[in-house]
Amino acid sequence: MTALSSWGRYPHSKPRQILPCRDAQILTLPAEPLSCLPFGNGRSYGDVCLNDDGALLCTRGLDRLIAFDPAMGLLRAEAGLLLSDILALIVPQGWFLPVTPGTQWVTLGGAVANDVHGKNHHIAGSFGNHVRAFELLRSDGERLICTPKQNIEWFQATVGGLGLTGLIAWVEIQLQRIANPWIVAENRRFASLDEFLALNDDYEARYPYIVSWIDCAARGRALGRGIYMAGMHAPPGLMKPPPVERRALTVPFAPPISLINNPSVRGFNWLYYHLPRPARGLTPYQPFFYPLDNLLEWNRLYGRRGFFQYQCVIPPLDAREALREILARIAASGQGSMLAVLKRFGKRTSGGLLSFPRPGITLALDFPNRGQKTLALLERLDEVTRQAGGAVYPAKDARMSGDSFRQYYPQWEVFSRSIDLRFSSSFWRRVMAN
Amino acid sequence: MRNILIIGATSAIAEATARRFAAAGARFYLVGRNAEKLAAIARDLEIRSGQPVTRESLDLDQLDLHPALLERAKQVLGGIDVAFIAHGILPDQAACQQSVEKTLAAIQTNALSTISLATLLANTFEQRGRGLLIVISSVAGDRGRQSNYIYGAAKGMLNLFLQGLRNRLSKKGVQVLTIKPGFVDTPMTAAFEKKGLLWAQPDQIAKGIVVAVERGRDEVYLPGFWRWIMLVIRHIPEGIFKRLKL
Numbered sequence: 191m192t193a194l195s196s197w198g199r200y201p202h203s204k205p206r207q208i209l210p211c212r213d214a215q216i217l218t219l220p221a222e223p224l225s226c227l228p229f230g231n232g233r234s235y236g237d238v239c240l241n242d243d244g245a246l247l248c249t250r251g252l253d254r255l256i257a258f259d260p261a262m263g264l265l266r267a268e269a270g271l272l273l274s275d276i277l278a279l280i281v282p283q284g285w286f287l288p289v290t291p292g293t294q295w296v297t298l299g300g301a302v303a304n305d306v307h308g309k310n311h312h313i314a315g316s317f318g319n320h321v322r323a324f325e326l327l328r329s330d331g332e333r334l335i336c337t338p339k340q341n342i343e344w345f346q347a348t349v350g351g352l353g354l355t356g357l358i359a360w361v362e363i364q365l366q367r368i369a370n371p372w373i374v375a376e377n378r379r380f381a382s383l384d385e386f387l388a389l390n391d392d393y394e395a396r397y398p399y400i401v402s403w404i405d406c407a408a409r410g411r412a413l414g415r416g417i418y419m420a421g422m423h424a425p426p427g428l429m430k431p432p433p434v435e436r437r438a439l440t441v442p443f444a445p446p447i448s449l450i451n452n453p454s455v456r457g458f459n460w461l462y463y464h465l466p467r468p469a470r471g472l473t474p475y476q477p478f479f480y481p482l483d484n485l486l487e488w489n490r491l492y493g494r495r496g497f498f499q500y501q502c503v504i505p506p507l508d509a510r511e512a513l514r515e516i517l518a519r520i521a522a523s524g525q526g527s528m529l530a531v532l533k534r535f536g537k538r539t540s541g542g543l544l545s546f547p548r549p550g551i552t553l554a555l556d557f558p559n560r561g562q563k564t565l566a567l568l569e570r571l572d573e574v575t576r577q578a579g580g581a582v583y584p585a586k587d588a589r590m591s592g593d594s595f596r597q598y599y600p601q602w603e604v605f606s607r608s609i610d611l612r613f614s615s616s617f618w619r620r621v622m623a624n
Numbered sequence: 625m626r627n628i629l630i631i632g633a634t635s636a637i638a639e640a641t642a643r644r645f646a647a648a649g650a651r652f653y654l655v656g657r658n659a660e661k662l663a664a665i666a667r668d669l670e671i672r673s674g675q676p677v678t679r680e681s682l683d684l685d686q687l688d689l690h691p692a693l694l695e696r697a698k699q700v701l702g703g704i705d706v707a708f709i710a711h712g713i714l715p716d717q718a719a720c721q722q723s724v725e726k727t728l729a730a731i732q733t734n735a736l737s738t739i740s741l742a743t744l745l746a747n748t749f750e751q752r753g754r755g756l757l758i759v760i761s762s763v764a765g766d767r768g769r770q771s772n773y774i775y776g777a778a779k780g781m782l783n784l785f786l787q788g789l790r791n792r793l794s795k796k797g798v799q800v801l802t803i804k805p806g807f808v809d810t811p812m813t814a815a816f817e818k819k820g821l822l823w824a825q826p827d828q829i830a831k832g833i834v835v836a837v838e839r840g841r842d843e844v845y846l847p848g849f850w851r852w853i854m855l856v857i858r859h860i861p862e863g864i865f866k867r868l869k870l
Contacts, residue, residue: 212811215660254668278647279672 632711
C-alpha cells in the first residue's frame with residue numbers, strides 16, 4: 191500500500207489506519223472510533239482523498255465486473271475498477287466511456303465521487319450524467335440503491351460528493367457506441383483568447399471532443415495564445431494507420447527540487463506552441479485522451495515538495511475578462527505552468543450538489559509548490575474567480591479557503607445533511623474550519 | 625490453453641491470473657470454499673472471457689471428494705487443458721507449535737490435499753498425453769525457518785513431489801510448473817505490515833505466471849529476485865543458520 195499521498199504530493203498526510211475493501215457486500219469499518227474515507231487510486235490532487243489521523247478504506251480490491259450488456263452498452267462494475275480496465279474490455283466490442291477524464295487510471299467510484307468531466311462536456315455533460323445506478327454502503331449498515339429516480343437525494347449528494355456520503359460499492363453506467371478505436375484529430379494554433387472563443391463557436395457543433403492548451407508564460411500581445419485540439423471517433427471502415435508502439439516511461443524518483451522551474455516552463459511553452467503538428471490526422475485513442483499516462487509518475491517531476499493544481503470555471507458572461515486577468519496575474523508572478531488547459535463547459539449539469547462543472551470556461555493549471563509565494567498567487571487567482579461568480583475544483587485543490595468553498599458551492603449546507611456520520615476527509619475538515 | 629480448472633479460485637493470485645487467461649478467451653471451472661466470493665469472481669470472468677464459467681464450492685480437505693470433483697470438471701469443460709492449484713492457508717505458527725492437531729491440519733490443507741489433486745490430474749494428463757499443471761508453492765518451502773516452518777514444511781513437501789512428477793511426466797508431453805512467490809499483498813497476508821521492496825501485488829505474480837507458462841518453465845520464483853535471495857538463504861551453513869532469527 192504505497193499510494194498514501196495524493197497525486198499532487200501535497201499535503202503529506204498520515205492516516206491512522208488503512209483498511210483494504212475486498213467485498214462489495216460489506217462495509218468494513220475500523221474498530222476504533224476513527225473517521226473513514228474511501229480511497230481509490232489516489233489520482234485526485236490535493237487533500238480530497240486524504241484523511242489525516244483517520245482511516246482510509248482502500249477500494250482497489252473492489253474491482254470485479256458485475257454485468258455487461260454488449261447490445262445496450264450497459265456496464266455494472268465494482269467501484270474500485272479502473273477506467274483503463276473498463277476500456278480494455280469495451281473498446282474491442284465497439285463501446286467507449288461516455289465521459290473520461292485526462293487519465294484512465296482513476297477508479298469508477300472516484301469518477302462518480304468527483305463527478306469528473308472530459309473533453310466532451312459541451313455535448314455529454316459530466317460523468318454523473320451517465321450513471322444509471324450505484325449502491326451506497328452507509329456506516330449504520332444501510333444499503334441504498336440510488337438512481338436518478340430512486341433515493342434521489344442520495345444520488346445527488348453522492349455524485350460529486352467527494353466520498354463523504356458513504357462507500358460506493360458498485361456503479362452502473364451507460365456507454366457510448368464507437369465504430370473503431372481510432373480518433374480523427376484536428377489541431378489549430380490560436381493567437382489570443384478572442385480567437386479561442388471564435389474557434390469554439392465553430393468547432394463545438396462539429397466535434398464531440400475539444401480541449402486547448404495555452405501558453406501561460408506568454409505576455410502582452412501573445413497573452414492567451416495556444417493550441418486548439420478537436421477530435422471525434424473515426425467513422426466505420428476507416429483505414430487503420432500503422433500501430434504506434436508506445437513504451438511507458440517512468441520518472442524513477444522525486445528530485446529534491448522541482449525540475450519544473452521558470453526557464454524550463456518558458457522553454458517548454460515556447461516549444462510546445464511553435465512545434466509543427468499535423469493539422470488533421472488519425473490517432474489511437476490513448477494518446478488523444480491520456481497524453482500523460484505514458485509518462486508514469488510524472489508528478490515526481492515537481493520534486494519532493496509536490497505541486498498545486500488550480501482548476502477554475504468562470505461563467506460565460508465574465509469569462510473573457512476574468513481569464514485575461516488570471517493569465518496576466520500568472521504571467522506577472524513569473525510562476526508559470528507547464529500544463530495549462532482551457533475548455534468550454536456546456537449547459538448540461540449532472541445535478542450533483544457539489545459538482546464542479548457548470549456553464550462557462552474552465553482553466554486548469556499546475557504550479558510547483560514554492561510555499562507561501564505559490565499560495566499567495568493562488569489566493570489572488572481565487573479573488574478573480576470569486577468576483578466572477580466561478581468555482582474551483584475540489585478534486586484538484588489543496589488550499590482554497592472555507593469562505594471561497596462555501597461561495598463556490600452554495601448547496602454545501604444541503605449536501606452536509608447527507609454526509610455519513612462516520613465519514614470525513616482532510617479536505618472537508620479544512621474547508622469547514624475556516 | 626482453452627479449458628482451465630482452477631482450484632482455490634478465490635485466492636488473490638488465482639483471481640489475477642485467471643483474468644489474464646480470460647482476456648485470451650479461456651473457459652473456466654472454478655473451485656473454492658466461499659460460495660459468494662466465488663460467484664462474484666465467476667461473473668467477472670464470464671464478462672472478461674465472453675464464455676460461461678462453472679463454479680463449485682467444496683471443502684478441499686476432504687480428499688475423498690477429489691475424484692468426483694475432477695470428473696465433473698472434465699465433463700463440463702470437455703477435457704481439462706490446464707489445472708491451476710492455488711488454494712492454501714497461512715497457519716498461525718505459534719498456535720501450531722502448541723498443537724499437533726493444528727500442525728497436521730495445516731499440512732493437510734497445504735500439502736496433502738494438493739498432492740491428492742495433483743496425483744489425479746497427473747494421471748489424467750498422462751493418459752491424454754498433454755496438459756499443464758500449475759501449482760502455487762512458496763519460497764518458504766526452500767528452508768525451514770523458526771517463524772513459519774510448518775507452512776514451509778508443507779510447501780517443501782509439495783516442491784519435492786512436483787519435482788518428481790515433472791521428472792515422470794516431462795517425456796509424456798505434460799508440463800508441471802511450480803510457482804514460488806515471495807511476499808504478496810493478499811488477504812492471506814493481511815495481518816502483516818506491508819511495506820518495503822520485497823512485497824509484490826497479486827497481478828505482478830499473475831503476469832509472471834503467464835510468462836512462465838509461455839516459456840515452458842519448470843519452476844519460477846516470483847518476483848524473480850527471490851531466486852537470488854533464496855540461493856543465499858539455502859547456502860547458509862546450518863551451524864550459523866540455527867542461530868539466526870529468521
